[in-house]
Structures are given as structure tokens and as C-alpha cells.
Amino acid sequence: MDLHQGLAIGPCGIEGLVSAYVLANAGVDVAVYEKEEQLGGHAKTVNFDAVDLDLGFLFLNPARYATLLEMFDSLGVDVETSDVSFSISHDKGNGYEWCSQYGFLNYFAQKKKLLNPFNWQNLREIIKFGNDVESYLGSVENNPDIDRNETLGQFTKSKGYSENFQNTYLAPICGSMWSSSKEDVMNFSAFSVLSFYRTRHLYQQFGQPQWLTIKGHSYFIKKVRDVLETKGCQFKLGSEVQSVLPADNGTTVICGDGSEVTYSRCILAVDAPAALRILGKQATFEETRVLGAFQYASSDIYLHRDGSLMPQNKSAWGALNFLNSRENKTCITYWLNALQKIEKTSEPFFLTVNPDHTPKNTLLKWSTNHAIPSVAASKASVELGQIQGKRGIWFCGYGFHEDELQAGMDAAHGFLEKKSSYISVGCVIFIEKGGRIFTFKGNMEKCPLKTVLKVHKPQFYWRIMKEADIGLADAYIHGDFSLVNENEGLLNLFRILVANKENSAASNKRRTWWSPALLTASISSAKYFVKHLMRKNTITQARRNIAHHYDLSNELFSLFTGKMMQYSSGVFRTGEEHLDVAQRRKISSLIEKTRIEKWHEVLDIGCGWGSLAIETVKKTGCKYTGITLSEQQLKYAQEKVKEAGLEDNIKILLCDYRQLPKEHQFDRICYERCCYRKERGWLGERKNFY
Incomplete structure (x- = not known):
């Protein structure tokens, strides 16, 4: 029998994979068991008539599953309404x-x-x-x-x-x-x-x-696996877990082929009946009572x-x-x-659960089990925490597919025992409907302030996730939350946020991207409030932010940017000078200062509506690549390049600077107006820009 100091997760459906992702990012040595030869469980994608169809995550409620959206964002997986x-x-x-x-x-x-x-x-x-x-x-x-x-x-x-x-x-x-x-x-x-x-x-x-669906479907499973492999995760595919036995030095996982490995702890990412079957006679009275309350029904599903x-x-x-x-x-x-959002096809695609007859033109059929919302199960779901981790074993996987994802995160966070917050100074307390209380407490000597928020509506979290600080203002205006101390509660909240921002600045280099200053790893949406308030400009978030601003309409921006469609200030010699003259002077000055020659390849980060690109190529004949995250700017710039007959020299791309191929070299890089558009340290991920 082998001994292993890490943690076993199995059998590994999507909830187990999510647990593995959270734990591996926290530095835990993880082994993943899966009886099939591929990962993902329900999260599978099939292709018919050159159309990808996701059969796992049909849709997500953003207010309820904010933690999952965070995971997708960190993986670079786009979502769409x-x-x-x-x-x-x-x-x-x-x-x-x-x-x-x-x-x-x-x-x-x-x-x-x-x-x-x-x-x-x-x-x-x-x-x-x-x-x-x-x-x-x-x-x-x-x-x-x-x-x-x-x-x-x-x-x-x-x-x-x-x-x-x-x-x-x-x-x-x-x-x-x-x-x-x-x-x-x-x-x-x-x-x-x-x-x-x-x-x-x-x-x-x-x-x-608005609801969300994963853009690109369930291929994010591959991205999760890639991350896990870089973290040294072991994949034991084709290994069906027969039993899990508590041992003096951990838990022993026994597979169908007779192999036995003992791990320090284990997560059973299966439904309740399967968990009891795997535990067998080793299941305690409490485990049997709680897990036995979950009853399941089988359904036939047809694509x-x-x-x-x-x-x-x-x-x-x-x-x-x-x-x-x-x-x-x-x-x-x-x-x-x-x-x-599948474009029009010759015939629509449908997914039917338990039809009264076999559908015509059936493409695929499979069966699945789902939990019945009985009174006993409702009570057991509240009591599940009483058996979690008691013998080094955690349980997850008792709901709809999107609930299973959340359950996987919850089990991982329970294993990590992160019950304290990452707030560095001060104290923020959330009281949710239902009476749940979440306390974030840091060093009270550095900042003795405390504030208590009463969350009235789940929209509160959605507004924060979508619009950060502006979302906080909207949530306050719409009554999504209130302060217990009506006189100084809001002021103290701002003081605490500012104090934490300043306190975390010094230690920012020591932090990894997944441990922001005011974030706990617990299960409630409340735990992700401040992370979204101070969110990083991830690739997905950057696209949303740019679209929210620049995709209002080109007609709107043309009202105040002049013929050159330049958003930044021109170079004026007199107060009476026309805007277009000042903008042309600025562009000429930029071309002169960058000393661009005909044989140069130029990269323009945030190329806007393409004026700088067109004028530069007209004057120098160089090769020019402009990138933007605005679809409206892209369309306008490409049209102007075509009108100027410069398609051979100018490429305008819808692309984030972090997604440019690292092997592609440029002779000149232009980033106009960067001083006020990017926070300090924005080039951290692309140190090859110099």
C-alpha cells in the first residue's frame, strides 16, 4: 500500500475538478480519481453539423454563482448573456x-x-x-x-x-x-x-x-486540467474508487483494480448514495443519517x-x-x-428530459440522477456541515450541475480551513437575509473602525460584480443593503476600504493573484464583495469595461473628438486654435518622437479609431498593428484603413495586449495616454515590453 501526504478527490466529476483547482492553487498536493478516461462528468461538449453544443452548464445565475464566474475569469473563459x-x-x-x-x-x-x-x-x-x-x-x-x-x-x-x-x-x-x-x-x-x-x-x-452561459462551452475543462498539470496534480483516469476507509494516518482509497493509496484527507465528489456505498460499513451513524436523507430520481435525457x-x-x-x-x-x-446563442441552423437543437416518447432525429441519449427536494433532504442540507471533515473526509455533489460546481468550491474551502478573512485592518460584518453573519476582521490596532452591512437583496452582489465601486453606489441607492449605523456606517466602510488598500500596497508583491486583500475562501457571496470592489483588470473584465465605455457608439464620440477621432488631448499653441489642427500637431509630434522608419514594425496598444495608424503609415510607409478591445472602434478603424487603401500595411485587431504572441517582435510600441488609463504595475504580466 502506498502512502501519500496529499489529498485525494474522487470520483471526479465537475465538482471534484473544481475542488482540485481551488486546492492546487492553494499549494495542496492533489490526486484526482476518475473512472472514465476523460475528466468533467456532466460538462461535456458535442459537435453536430459543425455546431458545438454544451450539455453541462446550460446557464448560470450570476448573483448566485459569483464564485464560479471568478474561476472562469481567472482561467480566461468568457461568458455571455x-x-x-x-x-x-x-x-x-x-x-x-x-x-x-x-x-x-x-x-x-x-x-x-x-x-x-x-x-x-x-x-x-x-x-x-x-x-x-x-x-x-x-x-x-x-x-x-x-x-x-x-x-x-x-x-x-x-x-x-x-x-x-x-x-x-x-x-x-x-x-x-x-x-x-x-x-x-x-x-x-x-x-x-x-x-x-x-x-x-x-x-x-x-x-x-440576465443569465450567463459559458462562451466556448465546456472546453474550459481542458484549461482546468492544464492548470492542474502545471501544479503537479496526479490524474488517475480509468480508476474507479470502490471504497474509502478511514485510517490512523489518513484515509485509504481502494480502486477496482485492487490498488490502495493512503492520503492525508479525501473529498468524495459524488452523490449521497454513492458516497455511502463507497464508505460501506465504515460510515458513521451521523454520516448515514445525513447522507441517507438525500433521495434521487433517474432521468433519461435526449439530444x-x-x-x-x-x-x-x-x-x-x-x-x-x-x-x-x-x-x-x-x-x-x-x-x-x-x-x-447558436446561429440559425437547418433544424433547431433541443435537449429533452423524460419525454413520453423517443424523439425523432435523436442524436444522443444518456441518463442521470438528481436529488429530490424532500423535507428530509432540506433538513439534511442544513446539517451537512456537521459531518464535513470530521474524519478527514469532505462531501459534495447534491444538487443541479451548477450547484455541484459551488459544492466543489465549498468542499475545497472547508478543507483549507480558511475561516478567517484576508482583511488586513479594521472590521466589516455582513448580515444576510436568513440570519447568516460573516465577519471580516483584521488588525484593529492599525484601524479600529468597524461597520456592519445588512444585505437585503441578492442583487447587491451582482451589482458589485458587474460595476465594482459604481455598483456599490447603485446597490446603496436601490436599497440592496443598508448600514446598521445610519450616521457613520457608510463613512466607516469607505475608511476601512481605503485603509486596506493602502496597507496592502506594501505587501502587494508578496501576494498571488488569488489572495486579494479583502477576500475569504468561505462559501458565501458576501465573501467576494470586496474582491469585486477592488477587482483586477483581468482579460475578460477588461473587455467588459472597454465595451461598457467605448461601444456606446462611434457617433457619440464623433461629437467631441473632431475629424481625427482622437480621444486624448491635442497639442494647442493658442487657446483659439481648432481642435483638428491641435490633434494633427500631436500626431506629427508622436511620429517624430518615436523615430519610425519605413522598415519598422509598430505596435499600437489601444489604437482607438485608427487615426495615429493611418497618419503614421502615410508618412513613413511602415508596417503597423493596432489593437483594441472595442468592437465599435475596430469596425470604424478597419473601414478608415480600407478607405485609405492601406490594408497591406495596417492590421487592426480585436485583442488584449496580454494575448499577443510573445515571440512576435516589434521595433516600436506606442501607448498613447497610458498615464491616466492604467494603474501602476499594469505591465507586470508582460515584462517583455521595453
Whole structure:
């Protein structure tokens, strides 16, 4: 039997891979076990008709999964907005069909149903349902003593919802998501189901929020593996974990081939029944009680091109389509073209879970298990922390695929035991709805200030993630959070942030990119508040920032930049001189100072609308490469280069300076107006620029 001082993760689906990534970046020696010959579990990408289809992460709620977005960002994996409208079709359209995509208009996609009183009653109840859900969840989350054993049936009865509403709204959605009958659905945990509705905005009829999907699909698995390999991670592919046995010196992992290796600790990244099966008789009473409460149902999933498993009325098509038959048999069809922004294809691509018949034009079929939101499971999810790490074993993998990703991070952070914050001075406390309290405390002697924030809405984290300090202001204006001390709370928050910024400056060289000054490695979105407030200008974030500013419109900038379309100041000799004259003088001065010759290759970082490139090549005949992150600037500059007939000499690229091939050499590098656009140290990643 081999001895290993590191940590084992297995079997390694996507949640295990995420755990490995977090741990390896923290310097932990990791071994990954996977029974298949490839990594990733559910996160697979297939190609049909030259179209990549992601079958793992269909969409993500940015407010809920901010930590995952951080991971994607660090890997250079782009995300893009996704249509997550939903529709319900009852009895193949003979009952009724409606879609949330265009609000009120598509609620009555069947115009003949406009005068049907049942539809109007249903709409009123959906609106009431949203209000009741918010009120119920707020009450339960803010009062830990309230019993969470209420079922969905008890909730609907206490609120007086009609049978029509239950049969045409609740049953199709819940039955489709959890492959269950109406009777089973009504016995689900009200808290779990209603939390699911709120997280996915399934009662929001009008003004659907933005969701995100991974751009480039699940190829990010390869990027994760590349990072892990550079960190020395061991991959044991084709190795099925049969059992994990607690030992005096750690945990012993036994595989199907009879091999045994003992590790200091282990993460079981599998569903609850599989975890109990692997532990076998070694499972403790508490592990059996908590994990045994999670029950699962099996579902058959088909990738196909059969439009009959969509609403009959095309105007009622949504990204998520809940179908309900007259016999109350349910299924859900995902319209991949809408979810993943796939350009028009000869036939649409669909993903259907548990259809009542095999779809025509089926491309792929597989099965999966998913947890049932029972009252017992709801209670067990709260108690899961009681068994985590008790014998050097952590557990994760008990929800939807995106939940599994988060669970993988949580397990890794639990292993790292990072319960203290990285705040260097002062104290910031978050109180979330539901009563969860998160404390960030640093050196109180250097900064004795303390402030307490009450987070009222999850949008708070999303605003911070999107717009950093401006997002903080927006969140405050919109009432997403408040300060316990109304007089000095906000002022103290700013003082603490400034003090930490200054305190971390001296130690910045000692920090790695993944340990910012005010960040904990715990599981709550609150832990990532200040990181996003002080976020680094990553490649993905830089693209978003530039697009947010420069892609407003070229017409707008032309109003104040003159004919030369130069954003920086010109060189004026008199106060009355025309802007265009001053801009031409500036460009001539730049060309002269850089001493560009005909045989030179020039790189222009942030080339704007291309004026400097065109004037330089006209005067010198050199080869010129301009890069920008603005699509509007790119389009304008390329058109101007073409008009000038200089395509052979000038290339304008949509590219970040950090993505330029390192072997490409230039004779001159221009970066106009860098003094006010980049913070000190921005060239840290490209020391070959000199």
C-alpha cells in the first residue's frame, strides 16, 4: 500500500475538478480519481453539423454563482448573456400555452384564450405567487426558529391557490424538474422548491433578468486540467474508487483494480448514495443519517431535433419549455439555440428530459440522477456541515450541475480551513437575509473602525460584480443593503476600504493573484464583495469595461473628438486654435518622437479609431498593428484603413495586449495616454515590453 501526504478527490466529476483547482492553487498536493478516461462528468461538449453544443452548464445565475464566474475569469473563459425565458404548454397546446419572453404579449400567445377567465385568474395567481414566495422565504430566513418542515402542498393550501393554478403552473414546472407526479411534488419541501423558483426567477413574468452561459462551452475543462498539470496534480483516469476507509494516518482509497493509496484527507465528489456505498460499513451513524436523507430520481435525457416536443405555437417557444399532458405527465425541453446563442441552423437543437416518447432525429441519449427536494433532504442540507471533515473526509455533489460546481468550491474551502478573512485592518460584518453573519476582521490596532452591512437583496452582489465601486453606489441607492449605523456606517466602510488598500500596497508583491486583500475562501457571496470592489483588470473584465465605455457608439464620440477621432488631448499653441489642427500637431509630434522608419514594425496598444495608424503609415510607409478591445472602434478603424487603401500595411485587431504572441517582435510600441488609463504595475504580466 502506498502512502501519500496529499489529498485525494474522487470520483471526479465537475465538482471534484473544481475542488482540485481551488486546492492546487492553494499549494495542496492533489490526486484526482476518475473512472472514465476523460475528466468533467456532466460538462461535456458535442459537435453536430459543425455546431458545438454544451450539455453541462446550460446557464448560470450570476448573483448566485459569483464564485464560479471568478474561476472562469481567472482561467480566461468568457461568458455571455443567455436567454432564459420559459414557457408552459398544456395538453399539446389544446389546454393553453404561454411564454415569459415578451411579457404580457406572449402570456396570451394563444389569442383565442384572451377571453378565457381561467387564464386571467392564472395570471393573477402567478403574480400573487411571486409576492407570497418572497414573503415566505424572507420570514423563514430571518427567523431561524421557524419550522422548515412545511410542504409545498401545505403552503399552497394556506395561501388559497386554485387547483387550476396547481395543475397548470406548479405541477408542470416541478414535475419536469424533478421527474415527479403532482402528488409527489406537493409533498416536497416548500422552502427548497420556493428557493429554487426564486433563484431561477420562475415566477417573474415580465422583464427576465440576465443569465450567463459559458462562451466556448465546456472546453474550459481542458484549461482546468492544464492548470492542474502545471501544479503537479496526479490524474488517475480509468480508476474507479470502490471504497474509502478511514485510517490512523489518513484515509485509504481502494480502486477496482485492487490498488490502495493512503492520503492525508479525501473529498468524495459524488452523490449521497454513492458516497455511502463507497464508505460501506465504515460510515458513521451521523454520516448515514445525513447522507441517507438525500433521495434521487433517474432521468433519461435526449439530444434531438424534434420540434414536436416544444409548444405547438412557435410564439410560445422559450429557452426552457415545460410540457404537461392531459394525464399530467411532464417533461422539460431546453431550446439550445436560444440558450447558447447558436446561429440559425437547418433544424433547431433541443435537449429533452423524460419525454413520453423517443424523439425523432435523436442524436444522443444518456441518463442521470438528481436529488429530490424532500423535507428530509432540506433538513439534511442544513446539517451537512456537521459531518464535513470530521474524519478527514469532505462531501459534495447534491444538487443541479451548477450547484455541484459551488459544492466543489465549498468542499475545497472547508478543507483549507480558511475561516478567517484576508482583511488586513479594521472590521466589516455582513448580515444576510436568513440570519447568516460573516465577519471580516483584521488588525484593529492599525484601524479600529468597524461597520456592519445588512444585505437585503441578492442583487447587491451582482451589482458589485458587474460595476465594482459604481455598483456599490447603485446597490446603496436601490436599497440592496443598508448600514446598521445610519450616521457613520457608510463613512466607516469607505475608511476601512481605503485603509486596506493602502496597507496592502506594501505587501502587494508578496501576494498571488488569488489572495486579494479583502477576500475569504468561505462559501458565501458576501465573501467576494470586496474582491469585486477592488477587482483586477483581468482579460475578460477588461473587455467588459472597454465595451461598457467605448461601444456606446462611434457617433457619440464623433461629437467631441473632431475629424481625427482622437480621444486624448491635442497639442494647442493658442487657446483659439481648432481642435483638428491641435490633434494633427500631436500626431506629427508622436511620429517624430518615436523615430519610425519605413522598415519598422509598430505596435499600437489601444489604437482607438485608427487615426495615429493611418497618419503614421502615410508618412513613413511602415508596417503597423493596432489593437483594441472595442468592437465599435475596430469596425470604424478597419473601414478608415480600407478607405485609405492601406490594408497591406495596417492590421487592426480585436485583442488584449496580454494575448499577443510573445515571440512576435516589434521595433516600436506606442501607448498613447497610458498615464491616466492604467494603474501602476499594469505591465507586470508582460515584462517583455521595453
